[in-house]
Amino acid sequence: LFEASVVTDELVEKMEEILYSADLGVATVTSLMDEVRKARGALTTGDSVRDLLKDQIATILRTVEKPLVVPAQRPMVLLMIGVNGAGKTTTIGKLARRFIADGHRVTLAAGDTFRAAAVEQLSAWGVRTGAEVISEKEGADPAAVAFNAVNSAVAGGRDIVIIDTAGRLQNRVNLMEELRKVHRVLGKALDGAPHETILVIDANNGQNAVSQAREFGEAVPITGIIATKLDGTAKGGALVGIARELAIPVYFAGIGEAADDLRPFSAEAFTEALFS
Amino acid sequence: TLSEKLELTFRRLRGVGKLSEDNIQEAVREIRLSLLDADVNYGVVKQFLEKVSARAVGAEVTRSVTPGQQFVKVCHDEMVALLGAGAHELNLAVRPPAVILMAGLQGSGKTTTAAKIGRHLKEKLRKRVLLVPADIYRPAAIDQLKKLGETIGIDVFDSKPGDDPLRIAEAAMKQARDGVYDVVIVDTAGRTQVDEAMMREIADIRRLLDPVEVLFVADAMTGQEAVNVSKEFHERVGLTGVVLTKMDGDARGGAALSIHAVTGAPVKFVGVGEKTDQLELFHPERIAGRILG
Numbered sequence: 001l002f003e004a005s006v007v008t009d010e011l012v013e014k015m016e017e018i019l020y021s022a023d024l025g026v027a028t029v030t031s032l033m034d035e036v037r038k039a040r041g042a043l044t045t046g047d048s049v050r051d052l053l054k055d056q057i058a059t060i061l062r063t064v065e066k067p068l069v070v071p072a073q074r075p076m077v078l079l080m081i082g083v084n085g086a087g088k089t090t091t092i093g094k095l096a097r098r099f100i101a102d103g104h105r106v107t108l109a110a111g112d113t114f115r116a117a118a119v120e121q122l123s124a125w126g127v128r129t130g131a132e133v134i135s136e137k138e139g140a141d142p143a144a145v146a147f148n149a150v151n152s153a154v155a156g157g158r159d160i161v162i163i164d165t166a167g168r169l170q171n172r173v174n175l176m177e178e179l180r181k182v183h184r185v186l187g188k189a190l191d192g193a194p195h196e197t198i199l200v201i202d203a204n205n206g207q208n209a210v211s212q213a214r215e216f217g218e219a220v221p222i223t224g225i226i227a228t229k230l231d232g233t234a235k236g237g238a239l240v241g242i243a244r245e246l247a248i249p250v251y252f253a254g255i256g257e258a259a260d261d262l263r264p265f266s267a268e269a270f271t272e273a274l275f276s
Numbered sequence: 277t278l279s280e281k282l283e284l285t286f287r288r289l290r291g292v293g294k295l296s297e298d299n300i301q302e303a304v305r306e307i308r309l310s311l312l313d314a315d316v317n318y319g320v321v322k323q324f325l326e327k328v329s330a331r332a333v334g335a336e337v338t339r340s341v342t343p344g345q346q347f348v349k350v351c352h353d354e355m356v357a358l359l360g361a362g363a364h365e366l367n368l369a370v371r372p373p374a375v376i377l378m379a380g381l382q383g384s385g386k387t388t389t390a391a392k393i394g395r396h397l398k399e400k401l402r403k404r405v406l407l408v409p410a411d412i413y414r415p416a417a418i419d420q421l422k423k424l425g426e427t428i429g430i431d432v433f434d435s436k437p438g439d440d441p442l443r444i445a446e447a448a449m450k451q452a453r454d455g456v457y458d459v460v461i462v463d464t465a466g467r468t469q470v471d472e473a474m475m476r477e478i479a480d481i482r483r484l485l486d487p488v489e490v491l492f493v494a495d496a497m498t499g500q501e502a503v504n505v506s507k508e509f510h511e512r513v514g515l516t517g518v519v520l521t522k523m524d525g526d527a528r529g530g531a532a533l534s535i536h537a538v539t540g541a542p543v544k545f546v547g548v549g550e551k552t553d554q555l556e557l558f559h560p561e562r563i564a565g566r567i568l569g
């Protein structure tokens with residue numbers, strides 16, 4: 001019946017519950033709630049606590065709200081990485097749709113030479129979007145596929161090459177080493193490549209997303225993040241912790257399974273959604 | 277007073293006395309943060325600690341431990357009891373063909389797990405298995421299951437991308453009865469629990485198949501939404517079990533406790549890698565230790 005006119009313990013706990021339930025994680029929630037406690041004396045309504053939190057979170061996220069820019073050098077090479085099932089292959093299809101709509105000639109490299117029907121899946125996205133797909137037989141060396149794709153793109157005057165990779169868990173040492181090799185080989189194929197190394201993160205993940213960003217980032221330099229599956233009920237709050245700790249740009253949000261289901265990341269919209 | 281404080285500390289160090297709300301407070305705080313860090317759902321953490329605290333208070337403290345340490349042990353034992361309850365074996369005790377239906381969010385590991393379970397049944401229990409691809413949406417999903425079936429020597433129903441999943445299920449059951457298969461494993465498309473059309477689809481598939489097992493395939497890295505997601509799946513199709521995948525990673529796996537709290541469904545298997553032989557039976561002790569951290 002009444003607006004909360006005093007910042008009660010109950011209200012503070014309710015706010016804490018909202019933050020935890022959105023996967024912000026212990027470190028981030030603790031830090032945000034410390035700010036609330038410090039400001040408590042000056043806060044006079046329940047709404048003001050929510051506003052303070054929204055403001056803090058939006059401020060953090062604005063520092064990583066950056067667009068993916070296609071540089072002058074061609075072809076631009078993007079390396080897509082991430083854990084199993086995060087949405088890499090599908091996101092590549094969405095990026096292809098977007099780049100082609102912008103008038104670019106796009107090549108996709110089927111760098112997942114391991115998983116059953118991975119090449120077929122990417123090829124289907126090639127057909128769907130009009131991007132050419134470069135692949136080798138199953139079991140081929142991913143680094144060789146990447147190398148060949150870039151060389152072929154250079155020769156063919158392509159604008160953009162997107163390299164798909166097999167899903168891998170960050171604690172698998174040999175797979176992280178394989179990733180390093182792919183990254184290194186891309187640089188050999190073309191100076192400056194890969195121009196972007198994008199970590200694809202599933203919004204349903206909890207705190208493991210932070211360790212993914214940390215540990216993938218120790219293997220190769222990550223230039224951007226794309227968060228997927230934000231059309232579900234997961235809020236993807238781990239992104240706040242990642243922003244605080246690693247300040248990696250978040251380029252896009254995946255919001256579905258179709259080619260057009262990709263939106264530029266908005267700190268504002270994301271923060272609003274956390275509290276809705 | 278200071279002497280009272282020292283008395284308490286001395287008693288605490290001596291491990292004498294009973295567990296009380298006071299002497300476990302620090303441990304409760306620490307465990308709460310650890311469970312949240314492990315991705316156990318906020319509400320589930322609250323309920324769990326309230327329940328364990330209520331049960332623990334009044335218990336004698338073992339001589340050689342502090343009340344805090346004793347409380348941690350009570351938490352561990354309670355978690356093992358919760359996760360260990362229920363039937364962890366697949367229930368195949370029906371007139372064949374026994375049907376297993378896979379369900380879960382996008383990318384959780386359903387297709388791979390369907391093949392793993394098929395291989396497990398074929399090699400360990402000598403069952404004749406038919407794998408059924410009913411995901412007509414994801415590009416090359418049918419190819420994926422067909423290829424997996426090929427590598428492990430298990431028959432795969434010949435679904436086509438244009439088919440209707442209900443027609444596929446119907447035709448596959450006919451083939452299973454005609455071909456005298458023991459077990460049919462139906463792979464479905466990943467879906468979010470708020471996609472009404474897709475939830476209706478899987479409810480319809482379930483009704484048609486009358487499966488003996490409906491397995492919720494959950495990624496070990498799943499965060500707070502594990503509660504809302506599994507609850508809705510449970511209400512729509514009735515989960516009989518859970519498979520936790522990607523446990524070869526370093527996610528703590530708190531989703532296991534969350535899912536159990538809202539569905540009661542027992543964990544039947546754990547995925548520990550991408551190959552079709554990387555499926556393990558569930559050990560509640562191991563996951564409890566991992567979640568508690």
Ligand SMILES: Nc1nc2c(ncn2[C@@H]2O[C@H](COP(=O)(O)OP(=O)(O)OP(=O)(O)O)[C@@H](O)[C@H]2O)c(=O)[nH]1
Pocket residue numbers: 082083084085086087088089090091112115118165166167168200228229230231232253254255256257261382383414466468
């Ligand atoms: N709802 C929803 N589903 C998505 C989104 N992005 C990807 N998916 C789905 O997630 C599942 C996994 O996507 P993939 O593109 O195969 O993921 P991946 O990272 O390439 O997987 P691996 O190569 O096996 O590691 C598929 O069912 C996709 O359709 C998204 O933004 N929203």
Ligand SMILES: Nc1nc2c(ncn2[C@@H]2O[C@H](COP(=O)(O)OP(=O)(O)OP(=O)(O)O)[C@@H](O)[C@H]2O)c(=O)[nH]1
Pocket residue numbers: 084085115167169380381382383384385386387388389411414417464465466467493521522523524525546547548549550
């Ligand atoms: N490391 C590891 N990877 C796994 C495990 N189970 C599945 N995967 C991988 O996770 C990714 C997704 O597996 P899928 O079987 O395609 O998942 P899905 O649930 O069928 O995906 P959708 O059909 O798109 O919803 C693939 O790269 C699998 O190889 C596991 O236990 N450990």
Ligand SMILES: [Mg+2]
Pocket residue numbers: 088089090112118164165166167
């Ligand atoms: Mg892929």
Ligand SMILES: [Mg+2]
Pocket residue numbers: 386387388411417464465466
């Ligand atoms: Mg699948």
